[in-house]
Amino acid sequence: MKYDRIYNFSAGPAIMPEPVLEEIRDELMNCRGSGMSVMEMSHRSKVFEEIIKEAEADLRALMGIPENYKVLFIQGGATLQFAMIPMNLMKNGAAAYIETGAWSKKALQEAGKYGRVDVAASSKDRNYSYIPDCSDLPIAEDADYIYICQNETIHGTTYRTLPNAKGKVLVSDQSSMFLSQPCHVSEFGMIYAGVQKNVGPAGMVIAIIRGDLIREDVDEKVPTYLRYATHAGSDSLYNTPNCWSIYCCGKVFKYLQRIGGLTEMCRRNEEKAKVLYDFLDSSKLFKGTVEKEFRSMMNVPFVTGDKDLDAKVVAYTKAAGFENLKGHRSVGGLRASIFNAMPKEGVEALVDCLKEFERTQG
Numbered sequence: 001m002k003y004d005r006i007y008n009f010s011a012g013p014a015i016m017p018e019p020v021l022e023e024i025r026d027e028l029m030n031c032r033g034s035g036m037s038v039m040e041m042s043h044r045s046k047v048f049e050e051i052i053k054e055a056e057a058d059l060r061a062l063m064g065i066p067e068n069y070k071v072l073f074i075q076g077g078a079t080l081q082f083a084m085i086p087m088n089l090m091k092n093g094a095a096a097y098i099e100t101g102a103w104s105k106k107a108l109q110e111a112g113k114y115g116r117v118d119v120a121a122s123s124k125d126r127n128y129s130y131i132p133d134c135s136d137l138p139i140a141e142d143a144d145y146i147y148i149c150q151n152e153t154i155h156g157t158t159y160r161t162l163p164n165a166k167g168k169v170l171v172s173d174q175s176s177m178f179l180s181q182p183c184h185v186s187e188f189g190m191i192y193a194g195v196q197k198n199v200g201p202a203g204m205v206i207a208i209i210r211g212d213l214i215r216e217d218v219d220e221k222v223p224t225y226l227r228y229a230t231h232a233g234s235d236s237l238y239n240t241p242n243c244w245s246i247y248c249c250g251k252v253f254k255y256l257q258r259i260g261g262l263t264e265m266c267r268r269n270e271e272k273a274k275v276l277y278d279f280l281d282s283s284k285l286f287k288g289t290v291e292k293e294f295r296s297m298m299n300v301p302f303v304t305g306d307k308d309l310d311a312k313v314v315a316y317t318k319a320a321g322f323e324n325l326k327g328h329r330s331v332g333g334l335r336a337s338i339f340n341a342m343p344k345e346g347v348e349a350l351v352d353c354l355k356e357f358e359r360t361q362g
């Protein structure tokens with residue numbers, strides 16, 4: 001392959017589009033005629049101001065973000081949001097969480113430090129291999145919001161339909177599915193995503209939050225940096241932001257626009273995921289771990305049913321140039337993360353490799 005790159009199935013930090021990496025390389029020594037790289041310039045400079053403004057405008061255009069929503073670039077990754085969300089959005093001190101896997105579980109555990117957490121539904125009973133029915137959830141009167149992880153990166157599940165929020169604010173962790181398909185932002189009070197899964201370099205989260213949810217009157221002990229109002233009031237430039245990540249993400253937004261936006265991205269993702277799932281459904285050796293209806297288009301966990309054989313497959317694929325296919329320890333087996341930037345050829349090549357394993361060593 002070009003540059004001797006391998007097919008990288010990492011769940012994050014993950015693969016980025018090659019044309020974007022090339023552009024970044026070309027601008028590394030001299031970004032937009034400034035005579036310096038983006039890593040060396042002031043976040044208050046004219047050039048950087050253009051970079052961050054364009055990134056926000058391009059993201060707004062891509063997702064069709066309504067004007068009454070703020071777009072925030074915040075450091076601390078998705079994990080910091082597990083705390084910032086309850087710190088900022090709990091007014092009554094209560095929220096409903098849907099427990100569908102490792103990431104929603106972490107989020108609800110963290111939220112429990114700040115208020116009452118009601119687990120309104122859970123799929124823990126079958127090791128998070130499905131999404132529970134959320135059409136008529138028991139939501140307490142005083143719940144300030146309903147929280148979901150829309151794509152569970154480790155367990156490989158995704159929602160087919162959003163929960164019936166019964167008029168409450170819906171908050172969604174979209175980290176591992178952000179920009180993989182069209183999204184109706186107005187269905188949510190807040191969407192956020194750590195960018196290192198499906199967009200750019202690690203160390204930043206993008207939060208899209210409805211203006212009326214950004215409160216000035218949070219508990220006075222909440223640190224300045226951890227208030228959405230701080231970031232909203234300074235256009236994500238309260239302090240030095242992750243300039244590098246903002247710059248790279250901006251490139252990815254432009255790339256997505258060039259290929260035809262989120263509708264085209266979704267078409268490609270569906271086509272790609274089908275190649276892998278069709279194989280898993282026809283294989284006698286491998287099987288997917290998630291109920292069909294709730295299978296993620298981005299993270300595909302699968303097993304042989306035999307731990308030693310799983311390890312053999314991982315070693316076999318690695319030797320053939322396919323990296324990071326070892327499954328997370330809580331699910332075992334293998335996991336192929338096939339984010340936006342993974343080309344269809346990569347998935348086809350992986351399937352060929354798995355077929356060959358099955359034929360010769362299964």
Ligand SMILES: *Cc1c(COP(=O)(O)O)cnc(C)c1O
Pocket residue numbers: 012076077078079080103149151152153173174175176194195197203
């Ligand atoms: C990776 C991931 C996180 C944590 O992201 P960090 O940026 O490492 O904090 C949270 N939620 C989901 C769904 C993830 O995939």
